[in-house]
Amino acid sequence: MAQSKGYVDPEVLRVMANQLHPIKQRSYGLMHIQPGHKVLDLGCGPGTDTIPLAPLVGVNGQVIGADHDEAMIAEAEHHAEQAGVNTWVRHQRVDAMSLPFETDYFDACRSERLFEHLSNPAQALSEMTRVTKSGGWLVVMDTDWGSLSIDSDETDIERRLARYVAEGYLQNGYSGRKLYRLFKQQNLADISFEVFPAATPNYILARLGMQAERVEQEALRSGVINKEELYRWQMALKQADSEGVYFGSVNLLMVAGRKN
Structure with a gap:
């Protein structure tokens, strides 16, 4: 099956889950989960959040992980079984635009x-709002890829690639900055927002997280950069890494709101 635009493989998701652990924990807290609750993780991937959510709802609760990718669902089900939580944690394939829940x-x-x-x-958030009980909480975290920044003297190439990630590589690369507006448009109450800078001097980790190899090759095919520019860019980053001065950052935004 052809990979979707901006597809992220399960291994990358697992690596990033470790890096984002404190932020994930914050998102769980904003959900105000109690034992016995039923909770949804939309876009669950390989179960990196559904399994940690399991002890929060307890055996009398329910965690449903939903994703459009059948391979992700199969892997998530496998991990839930390995973790011994599959009796109250399940995963299913869904269309985020039309959730199959009451x-x-x-x-x-x-x-x-x-x-x-x-x-x-907006439609996905509308569906999340619909399936949430009155008084229940919705929490969404997304990246503002417009804030992507990589230290380099090749500023022109860096800016073109950063813009390509936000506008060409992803369907909705500016999604993080739009969340507050989307929550307001759903008439949710007690809306809060937090910004989390994700910054690293780790060249290998940064390239893995932003899928740099795939981004660069697609940018090359799209004419955003040429072969000579790509070579210069990659050599500059490798030089920075060898000197121990590589640095990159991007902002993640988390918005929470309560359904009236």
Whole structure:
């Protein structure tokens, strides 16, 4: 099956889950989960959040992980079984634009780094709101790829690649900055927002997280850069890494709101 635009493989998601652990924990807290609650993780991937959510709801609760990728769902189910939580944690394939759940079903819903892959995130949030009970909480975290910054003297190439990530590589690369507006448009109450800078001097980790090899090759095919510029760019980054001065950053935004 052809990979979707901006596809992220499970191994990258697992690596990033470790790096984002404190932020993930914050998102769980904003969901106000109690034992016995039913919660939804939309865009669950290989179960990197559904399994940590399991002890929060307990055996009398329910965690549903939902994703469009059948391979991700299969892997998530496998991990839930390995973790011994599969009796109250399940995963299923869904269309985020039309969730197959009853209205007012979940006590809380979350989504993380999904909206950047959606052409209509407003509809996805509308569906999340619909399936959340009155008084329940919604938490969404997404990246503002417009804030991507990599230290380099090749500023022109860096800016072109950064813009390509936000506007060409992803469906909705500016999604993080749009979340507050989307929550307001859903008439959610007690809306809060937080910004988390993700910065690293680790060249290998940074390239893995932003899927740099794939981004660069697609930018090359799209005519955003040429072969000579790509070579210069890659050599500059490798030189920075060898000198121990590589640095890159991007901002993640988390918005929470309560359904009236």
